[in-house]
Amino acid sequence: MASFHHFFIVLSLLAIFNSAFAAAPAAHNITKILEAYPEYSEFNNLLIQTKLADEINSREPVTVLVLSNGALSSITGKHPLSVVKNELALHVLLDYFDAGKLHKISDGSTLSTTLYQTTGNAPGNIGFVNITDLKGGNVGFGSGVPGSTLDSTYSKSVQQQPYTISVLEISAPINAPAILTAPAPSASDVNITGLLEKAGCKTFASLLLSSGVLKTYQSAIDKGLTIFAPNDEAFKAAKVPDLNKLSNAEVVSLLQYHALATYTPIGTLKTTKSSISTLATNGAGKYDLSVTTAGDSVSLDTGVDTSRISSTVLDSTPLCIFTVDGLLLPTELFGKAPASAPGPAPETSPSPAADVEAPGPALESATASSPLSSPAPPTSSPVGSPSKGPTADSQNITSENAAGALETPALMKMLLTVSVSVFASILMF
Numbered sequence: 001m002a003s004f005h006h007f008f009i010v011l012s013l014l015a016i017f018n019s020a021f022a023a024a025p026a027a028h029n030i031t032k033i034l035e036a037y038p039e040y041s042e043f044n045n046l047l048i049q050t051k052l053a054d055e056i057n058s059r060e061p062v063t064v065l066v067l068s069n070g071a072l073s074s075i076t077g078k079h080p081l082s083v084v085k086n087e088l089a090l091h092v093l094l095d096y097f098d099a100g101k102l103h104k105i106s107d108g109s110t111l112s113t114t115l116y117q118t119t120g121n122a123p124g125n126i127g128f129v130n131i132t133d134l135k136g137g138n139v140g141f142g143s144g145v146p147g148s149t150l151d152s153t154y155s156k157s158v159q160q161q162p163y164t165i166s167v168l169e170i171s172a173p174i175n176a177p178a179i180l181t182a183p184a185p186s187a188s189d190v191n192i193t194g195l196l197e198k199a200g201c202k203t204f205a206s207l208l209l210s211s212g213v214l215k216t217y218q219s220a221i222d223k224g225l226t227i228f229a230p231n232d233e234a235f236k237a238a239k240v241p242d243l244n245k246l247s248n249a250e251v252v253s254l255l256q257y258h259a260l261a262t263y264t265p266i267g268t269l270k271t272t273k274s275s276i277s278t279l280a281t282n283g284a285g286k287y288d289l290s291v292t293t294a295g296d297s298v299s300l301d302t303g304v305d306t307s308r309i310s311s312t313v314l315d316s317t318p319l320c321i322f323t324v325d326g327l328l329l330p331t332e333l334f335g336k337a338p339a340s341a342p343g344p345a346p347e348t349s350p351s352p353a354a355d356v357e358a359p360g361p362a363l364e365s366a367t368a369s370s371p372l373s374s375p376a377p378p379t380s381s382p383v384g385s386p387s388k389g390p391t392a393d394s395q396n397i398t399s400e401n402a403a404g405a406l407e408t409p410a411l412m413k414m415l416l417t418v419s420v421s422v423f424a425s426i427l428m429f
């Protein structure tokens, strides 16, 4: 008998370790979950197209309020994809709600933070959803903006992975007029250099104009474009090679290296594991980049150096513009060794950068840009705060930081599994 018990304990320990390690990464895949339900196929397609799926997969806890194909048609027919994306982002709650929790909301009403709040374009309570326990067992959903009506109700539970992801069906879209009526200029009308100048990237903007690469960017927009714009400070860094020594063709490659031919918002960058091609990638050179993430901090590694993404200037499908804190130096132009600054430092010869600098760059500091994913607290406090809030101390990207980040939900799950299994073993005795 005793040996049987030992055998059982070993088995449960094995199970514990198995589940603990399987649970460590954010293991949910919203695309896969929704694939099993044809009635949500439209919703699923839109999450893929807008890349919201990546954002959902990189967060926990998260609750997705899905709409059936019929309920969704009231928004998709009337609005461009960039607006639909914002509207759907309002249907992703950064908290875990299952049927039980919905009916146990303290005081009967709460505000939950949504993914839309993390865009930085959500003044007031626009990025919050009001969840109210109504009489008769119904639960209502509405915009968090005071005075909004509860225009949607809870229909049914679709699927849950406890405390990581919950998928619930609601009856109708949550109506946030400010999102649906926001002006959505077509991406090809966006004044790229104008936005870059406002975001503190004057030097980069003028290089794009003088080199003609701006035209390359513009003609790529319709199929998707992501720009990594170094700020004006980045051009003054000591590591920056003398750009006057580059040929015109090399300057073009360098600038093309600062963009991707795809719409790649921050959530997608965070879930990117393989290296990514840039506009400079061609037969002769790879000109690729790799991405490292630590908490909310995302960095681009060129093989020569690493630069951190500091803000989102624009995220509007199919165009994304980020600022980065360093010039991206491809190995194809600058070799493996950190910025070979051969012998004499050319202090006297001003780089093209210096020519175009405005008198007071500090005044122009990124007013148009928003800090990355920093959900501001609402006036009334939401139930539970987002697990991936701003992490001011995660700026230093080291592999240590990245690897050591065993998330609390995973830890809790592990402890839970341990206690349940131990309890089960005790019962067996």
Ligand SMILES: *[C@@H]1O[C@H](CO)[C@@H](O)[C@H](O)[C@H]1NC(C)=O
Residues within 6 Å of the ligand: 029, 030, 031, 032, 035
């Ligand atoms: C999620 O699931 C979809 C469909 O099954 C699959 O195509 C996709 O590669 C998965 N994503 C990840 C990150 O595993």
Ligand SMILES: *[C@@H]1O[C@H](CO)[C@@H](O)[C@H](O)[C@H]1NC(C)=O
Residues within 6 Å of the ligand: 109, 110, 111, 130, 131, 132, 142, 147, 148, 149, 150, 380
């Ligand atoms: C949610 O909306 C209802 C109805 O408009 C309102 O009475 C309630 O105060 C709101 N709850 C919160 C937390 O704002």
Ligand SMILES: *[C@@H]1O[C@H](CO)[C@@H](O)[C@H](O)[C@H]1NC(C)=O
Residues within 6 Å of the ligand: 191, 192, 193, 194, 195, 197
């Ligand atoms: C874009 O903005 C810049 C700076 O504000 C301005 O000089 C330029 O004329 C604008 N271009 C277009 C096409 O509107």
Ligand SMILES: *[C@@H]1O[C@H](CO)[C@@H](O)[C@H](O)[C@H]1NC(C)=O
Residues within 6 Å of the ligand: 396, 397, 398
């Ligand atoms: C980042 O962390 C590493 C390792 O802890 C340390 O050596 C390095 O000086 C830090 N860099 C900055 C900029 O704080």
